[in-house]
Amino acid sequence: MADTTDAAAAGAHGIEETAHGGGEAVGMPQLNFESWPNQVFWLVVALVVLYLILSRIALPRIASVLAERAGSVTNDIAAAEELKLKARQAEEAYNQALADARTEANSIVAAARAEIQEELDEANAKADAEIAARTAESEKAIAEIRKGAMDSVEEVARSAAAEIVTALGGKADQPAIDAAVADNLKGA
Amino acid sequence: MATEEQSAGLAFHPMDQFIVKPLFGAAGDPVHWYTVTNVTLWLFLAVVAASALMVLGTRGRAVIPTKIQSIAELSYGFIYKMVEDVSGKDGVRFFPYIFTLFMFIVMANVLGLLPLAFTTTSHLAVTVILALAVFFTVTIVGFVLHGAAFLGLFWVKSAPLPLRPILALIEVISYFVRPVSHSIRLMGNMMAGHAVIKVFAAFAPLILISGMGVLVTPLSILAISTIYALEVLVAFIQAYVFTILTCVYLKDALHPAH
Numbered sequence: 001m002a003d004t005t006d007a008a009a010a011g012a013h014g015i016e017e018t019a020h021g022g023g024e025a026v027g028m029p030q031l032n033f034e035s036w037p038n039q040v041f042w043l044v045v046a047l048v049v050l051y052l053i054l055s056r057i058a059l060p061r062i063a064s065v066l067a068e069r070a071g072s073v074t075n076d077i078a079a080a081e082e083l084k085l086k087a088r089q090a091e092e093a094y095n096q097a098l099a100d101a102r103t104e105a106n107s108i109v110a111a112a113r114a115e116i117q118e119e120l121d122e123a124n125a126k127a128d129a130e131i132a133a134r135t136a137e138s139e140k141a142i143a144e145i146r147k148g149a150m151d152s153v154e155e156v157a158r159s160a161a162a163e164i165v166t167a168l169g170g171k172a173d174q175p176a177i178d179a180a181v182a183d184n185l186k187g188a
Numbered sequence: 189m190a191t192e193e194q195s196a197g198l199a200f201h202p203m204d205q206f207i208v209k210p211l212f213g214a215a216g217d218p219v220h221w222y223t224v225t226n227v228t229l230w231l232f233l234a235v236v237a238a239s240a241l242m243v244l245g246t247r248g249r250a251v252i253p254t255k256i257q258s259i260a261e262l263s264y265g266f267i268y269k270m271v272e273d274v275s276g277k278d279g280v281r282f283f284p285y286i287f288t289l290f291m292f293i294v295m296a297n298v299l300g301l302l303p304l305a306f307t308t309t310s311h312l313a314v315t316v317i318l319a320l321a322v323f324f325t326v327t328i329v330g331f332v333l334h335g336a337a338f339l340g341l342f343w344v345k346s347a348p349l350p351l352r353p354i355l356a357l358i359e360v361i362s363y364f365v366r367p368v369s370h371s372i373r374l375m376g377n378m379m380a381g382h383a384v385i386k387v388f389a390a391f392a393p394l395i396l397i398s399g400m401g402v403l404v405t406p407l408s409i410l411a412i413s414t415i416y417a418l419e420v421l422v423a424f425i426q427a428y429v430f431t432i433l434t435c436v437y438l439k440d441a442l443h444p445a446h
Contacts, residue, residue, distance in 0.1 A: 027203070028203060028206070028379075029203060029206040029207045029208060029311075030206060030310070030311050030312045030313070030375065030379065031312070032208070034219060035208035035219050035225070035227075035313070036313040037220075037221035038208065038219050038220065038221050038222075038223055038225055038227065038228075039208065039225075039227050039308075039311055039313035039314055040221075040313055040317055041221045041222065042225070042227055042228045042231050042232075043227075043231060043308070043313070043314050043317050043318075044317065045231075046231040046232055046234070046235050046292070047288065047292060047318075047321075049232075049235055050234075050235045050238055050239065050288050050291065050292055051284065051285065051288040053235070053238075053239045053242075053243060054238070054239075054242055054284060054287060054288050054291065055284035055288070057242075057243050058239070058242035058243045058246060058260070059242075059264070059283075059284055059287065061243075061246050061249060062242070062246055062260060062261055062264045063264075064249070065246065065249050065250075065251070065253075065257075065261070066261065066264070066265075068249075068251060069251050072251055
C-alpha cells in the first residue's frame with residue numbers, strides 16, 4: 001500500500017521536475033512496483049534473445065573450436081613423435097653409412113698396400129738379378145784381366161831371365177829358363 | 189533530506205539513477221509493460237555486448253585465437269568447468285542456460301559502471317526474475333528427475349531421528365529463502381555501490397561553494413575512484429556468486445541425497 005502511494009508521489013514529482021530536466025526519486029525506485037511489469041517483460045525478452053544467440057550460435061562454435069584445437073594439438077604431438085622417430089632412423093642410417101665407408105676405405109687401403117708391396121718385391125727381385133749378372137760379368141772380366149796379366153808376367157820374366165843370363169856371359173838355354181821361371185812363379 | 193542539503197548548495201540524489209523512465213517522450217510519461225524505457229535500452233546493450241563478445245569475437249574460429257576470442261573461450265571454459273565441478277557431469281546439460289545467466293549478469297554489471305549508465309541488475313524486478321527462474325528450474329528438474337524422492341532433500345538422513353523433523357522444517361524454510369537471498373544479494377550489492385558513488389559525487393562540487401571544499405573535494409574524488417575500483421571487482425564477483433549458487437542449487441536437484 002505504502003509503495004503505491006510512494007510510486008504515485010514519485011510520478012507526481014517526476015512531472016513537477018520535468019521543467020528542471022529530470023525526475024527525483026522518492027524512496028527506492030526499486031520498490032516502485034509500477035515499473036515492474038515493464039522490467040519483467042523486457043528482461044524476459046532480453047534473456048530469451050541472449051539464450052538463443054548463445055546456445056544456437058556462440059556455444060556450439062566455441063565448443064567446435066576447442067575440440068578442433070584439442071585435436072590439432074594431439075595431431076601435432078603425434079607428428080612431432082613421428083618426426084623424432086624419422087630423425088633417429090636417419091641418424092642410424094648415417095652412422096651405418098659412415099661405418100660402411102670406413103670399412104671400404106680400409107679394404108681399399110689394404111689392397112693398394114698389397115699391390116704396391118708386390119710391385120716393390122718384383123722390382124727388388126729384378127734389381128737383385130741384374131746386380132748378380134753384372135757382378136758375374138765383372139768377375140769374369142777381372143779373371144780374364146788377371147790371367148792376361150799373369151801371362152804377360154811369365155813372358156816378361158822369361159825374356160828378362162834370358163837377357164840376364166846372356167848379359168852374364170852364359171848361353172841362354174831357353175827350355176831350362178822357362179822351367180825355372182814357371183817354377184818360381186808357382187812358388188810366388 | 190534532499191531539501192535540507194539543497195539549502196547548503198549540495199544536491200544529493202543518490203537514488204535518481206535507478207528511476208525507470210521512458211526512453212522516448214517526456215519524463216513523466218506512464219511506464220506501461222511494453223514501453224521502451226532506459227531499462228529496455230540497457231538490457232539490450234548487455235545482450236549486444238555479450239553477443240558481440242561470444243559471436244563476433246569467435247567469428248574467425250581460429251585455432252590460434254585472437255585476444256577477443258581468447259576472452260570468449262576463457263569465459264566458456266570457466267563456466268563450463270564450474271558447472272561440471274559443482275553440479276556434476278549431468279549438470280552440463282544446463283550449461284547454456286547457466287552461461288546465459290552469467291554473461292547477462294556480468295555484462296549488465298559492467299555496463300552499469302559506465303558513467304550515466306543504468307544498472308539493470310540493481311533492480312529487484314530484474315534479479316527476482318533471474319532468481320525465480322533458477323528456483324523454478326531447479327525445483328521442476330528435481331521433481332521430474334526424482335519424483336517424490338526429491339523431497340528427500342529436506343529429510344537429513346545423517347542426523348539422529350528425533351532431530352530430523354526439526355531439520356526438515358529448517359531445510360524447507362531455507363529452500364524457500366534461497367530465491368530471496370539469491371536476488372537481494374545481487375541487487376543490494378549493485379545498488380549500494382552505485383548509491384555510495386553518487387553520495388561521494390555529490391560532495392565533489394563543495395569547492396565551488398565553501399572553503400571546506402579544499403579538503404572535501406579531493407577526498408571525495410579519491411573516495412569515488414576507490415569505490416569505483418571496488419565496484420568493478422564486485423561486478424564480476426556478484427556475477428560469479430550468482431552463477432555458482434545456481435550451480436549449487438542445480439546440484440541439489442540432480443543429486444538430492446545428502
